[in-house]
Amino acid sequence: MPFTERSVAQMNIPVIEHRPMRIGLTGGIGSGKSTVAKIFEVLGIPVFYADTAAKQLMNKDEQLRARLIQLFGEATYENNVLNTKHLADKVFTNPFALEQLNAVVHPATIAAAAQWFAAQRTPYVIKEAALLFEAGTAGGLDMVIGVYAPQHLRIHRSMKRDGLSREQVLHRINRQIDEEIKMKLCDVVFVNDEQQLLVPQVIAFHKKLLEKSARG
Numbered sequence: 001m002p003f004t005e006r007s008v009a010q011m012n013i014p015v016i017e018h019r020p021m022r023i024g025l026t027g028g029i030g031s032g033k034s035t036v037a038k039i040f041e042v043l044g045i046p047v048f049y050a051d052t053a054a055k056q057l058m059n060k061d062e063q064l065r066a067r068l069i070q071l072f073g074e075a076t077y078e079n080n081v082l083n084t085k086h087l088a089d090k091v092f093t094n095p096f097a098l099e100q101l102n103a104v105v106h107p108a109t110i111a112a113a114a115q116w117f118a119a120q121r122t123p124y125v126i127k128e129a130a131l132l133f134e135a136g137t138a139g140g141l142d143m144v145i146g147v148y149a150p151q152h153l154r155i156h157r158s159m160k161r162d163g164l165s166r167e168q169v170l171h172r173i174n175r176q177i178d179e180e181i182k183m184k185l186c187d188v189v190f191v192n193d194e195q196q197l198l199v200p201q202v203i204a205f206h207k208k209l210l211e212k213s214a215r216g
Contacts, residue, residue: 030154146186
């Protein structure tokens with residue numbers, strides 16, 4: 001699938017005074033988006049990890065905890081800590097339960113991201129989220145980066161990293177937007193296919209964005 005990175009200079013990205021550009025970072029399971037996020041952090045760019053923030057909120061926000069227990073039972077928390085296995089068992093095979101979970105957690109995570117954005121002072125910041133388009137949160141961003149990898153690599157990486165079966169990985173893949181469609185929705189795509197080096201792609205994009213910010 002021939003993806004090319006659109007020139008940052010040609011993009012209509014608003015550089016708004018007194019606030020960083022807000023860049024989304026997304027990709028399917030096993031694509032390598034977390035690796036890309038870590039590269040941005042090494043370059044000095046703050047990253048908001050939506051999934052991590054959601055888990056922290058589910059553990060610390062009392063109202064959110066109470067609602068999750070109401071929806072998914074007392075076993076949702078074990079020793080006062082979120083029981084991720086119980087929650088996964090409840091939602092990954094039940095589309096309605098997954099919708100209920102997202103309806104509760106997504107608004108809280110969006111609010112946390114907005115607060116985090118307001119506190120940043122770098123030329124641009126990154127919001128890393130697997131379900132950026134699925135959750136309907138891409139609209140508040142200035143642009144979106146996609147990380148692409150062939151499906152066979154994504155399956156292999158996810159099985160090795162998470163200890164999942166092939167069937168479990170495929171089930172999660174099938175619950176996300178088709179990868180080709182997702183990449184077409186992105187403004188820039190980094191290819192992580194173990195053939196093209198990932199770090200130079202990120203650094204080149206970073207330099208272009210800093211140049212655009214400086215001109216702005």
